[in-house]
Amino acid sequence: MAGFTDAPFRLMCFEGGCDYAISEMISSKALIYKDKKTATLAYMPKGDTPTAIQLFGHEPDTMAAAAKMISDGSFEGCLYEEKPVAIDINIGCPVKKIALSGDGSALMKDSRLCHDIVSAVKAKTDLPVTVKIRAGWDRHSKNAVEVALACAKGGASAVAVHARTREELYNPGIDMDIIARVRDALPSEVSVIGNGDICDGRSAVEMVERTACDGIMIGRAALGNPWIFNEIKAAFSGEDFTPMSTENRIQAAIHLVSHIVELKGEDRGIREARGRAAHFIRGIRGSAEIRDRLNSTLTLEDFKSVLSDWNYSE
Ligand SMILES: Cc1cc2nc3c(=O)[nH]c(=O)nc-3n(C[C@H](O)[C@H](O)[C@H](O)COP(=O)(O)O)c2cc1C
Incomplete structure (x- = not known):
């Protein structure tokens, strides 16, 4: 999450039971223009693993060049004590400035372009390439299945679905059916990660039971509560969890x-x-x-x- 999932916070999440983290989103353009602040966003200290670096942008060549820099660690100011384990592509950010530039959630309007970005990135990195999508752009175009299939065809190995459209931003509640439909449509070797409103053990179990997703992604509920991952694991294994004092x-x-x-x-x-x-x-x-x-x-x-x-x- 931009502004939140920096390296210090990711380390706390790993201590709190998180199995896999994703960086704040990083501009592919800023990266290739060697912007210094962008380099801090890609900083990964010891223990910050397994972590993927998330890129945003809409030009396949720029995204591919940025992915290459990320996987080689070949940009000034990039301090890797751990290496990223994957490149994640942002196809979900609803922020006006991002979407109006054709990035983030705006890509939901063009599944062909999503495919081209994934395959261009894939060609320039040995790391797995994953994507984070939304349910669709708006209620008239809930095309997560189409976009997920295009990304899988381009070489994505996992698709995380935030089960809301761009129009819905972060309200109302999520549409779990869309995650279930993405799971049904994709080949089994492509993982589907369910996302949206998971805030405790009960909602995590419900997400898996109702969608058959392969993994779950926690956003806002981890803020101020990086122990939520252990709480959720306890719910899956039927163990007790003692909340933090x-x-x-x-x-x-x-x-x-x-x-x-x-x-x-x-x-x-x-x-x-x-x-x-x-x-x-x-x-x-x-x-x-x-x-x-x-x-x-x-x-x-x-x-x-x-x-x-x-x-x-x-
Ligand atoms: C402040 C904020 C920043 C976010 N930044 C990103 C981001 O950089 N990349 C991304 O894929 N999603 C981002 N998201 C979306 C979350 O990853 C997640 O999809 C969304 O909040 C729904 O999940 P949740 O209910 O668990 O929070 C952000 C959300 C918030 C609230």
Whole structure:
């Protein structure tokens, strides 16, 4: 998730039971023009594996050139302590700026182009190529099956389906049937990953039972709760799961923010970290006031003090 699934957060998710992560989306164009900030997005520290790098764009040649740079690690500022395990192609981002440029979810309108992008990327990398699609562009064109088949024909080895159209953005609820139909249509060697609104063990089990998908993808519910993966695994195996204590959540927020500051510098790190830490204190008594205080901190030390000095038992 752009703005959230950076390396520090992915490491926490792996510790919390995640089996596979995907980077924030990275512009293929920015990458080939050697944009410095883009290089930080592709940073992968020790332990950050298995992680795929997600690219967005709509020009097959540019996407292929960017995929080659990613798989060779051949761009300045790219620090790989771990290597990416796959290239994922974004065919789902609904953000106006992205879709109006023909990228992300706009690709849902052109399955032929989806095929051409996947096959161009596939030709330039030895890594598996996967895609992330939506149910369709709008209610009149729920063509996930057509797009998934085109991507599979182009060489995609997995298709993740966010079961909403671009028109629906993140509401209302998802249409699980579309995931089931994609699973039915694709050859068995192409994995189908179900995505949308999975927020606990029960919803994860329901996704698998109703769609027969091969894997599940968690987005928003992991924010502030990177232990959700173990919670879900416990639900599948019928084991108990003990939720994190408030103290552990606070310590986790401090750990995440410290790592973000270390990676991005104090100025940018603290600005970014305010929203990120807010997810960890969600539901805690006094969280609105803590958030206000965090918003006026400028240094990591202040940030840590606000979080550690609060009396959470009040
Ligand atoms: C803030 C935000 C950023 C996102 N960024 C990306 C992204 O970069 N790439 C992507 O494939 N999906 C992105 N998504 C979509 C999620 O991956 C996911 O498909 C969607 O949130 C539905 O799943 P969920 O209900 O588990 O969150 C983003 C979603 C949100 C809310």
